[in-house]
Amino acid sequence: MPAPTSFELLWGAPAKPKRGPKPSLTLERIVTEAIALADTEGLANLSMQRLAERIGCAKMALYRYVPGKTELIALMIDAALGAPPEPIAAPANSAEPWRDYLRLWTESIAERYDTHPWALELTPGIRPMGPNEMGWLESSLTALDGSGLDAAERFDATVLLIGHARALIQQVGGGNGDADMEAQLVKEMGAVLMEHGERFPHVAEALAEQAARPDEDSGRNNALSFGIDRILDGLGVLIDSRK
Structure with a gap:
């Protein structure tokens, strides 16, 4: 029997439970442990051998559930993104x-990429998509249904929002959790500007204004929110023009 493809593993019917003791190793556990390994040690350290060591099983035991790393990664992406x-x-x-849903949608997918930054490297390009990832697309398109935009425009709007979320997480580096990414950036750039601020007056002005805001109005991670609002503002103008 040929090994299952990524598409078949992502979309195939779940195996029916068998009588007897529940096996200690399952496809779900393998994927969960692989995600944890990539989160903590990075994608470069993900291998079938390293995963087997983490789980505490023989490397060959993994191949009973997943043919190889390519198929494993497809399952990891879909599980890590989760449902929209x-x-x-x-x-x-x-x-x-x-509007409110697309803001929540974009903030949520940015959070998933921040939690699993290795997914930024793996998701570009043409590849099999699983039910969770397709669900993200469907939910965004559904939110815009009836807005006056045609199907292609709704899809392009979705791609634009994903691109903004991805770019921000990629720019500052994922894996920051609840950290204030903009505050970290200000701190790093502040040391440079203390010595060379006269060369970059507008950068210094922007960061000084940001630092002077009270904590409750600090604009924490404001670049993400600012970009979302501007994209949604633009969509609103386009939608209004169709009425």
């Missing part, structure tokens, strides 16, 4: 019922 946020009800009088 549930739809949220917009106020009855809302002129832009799609």
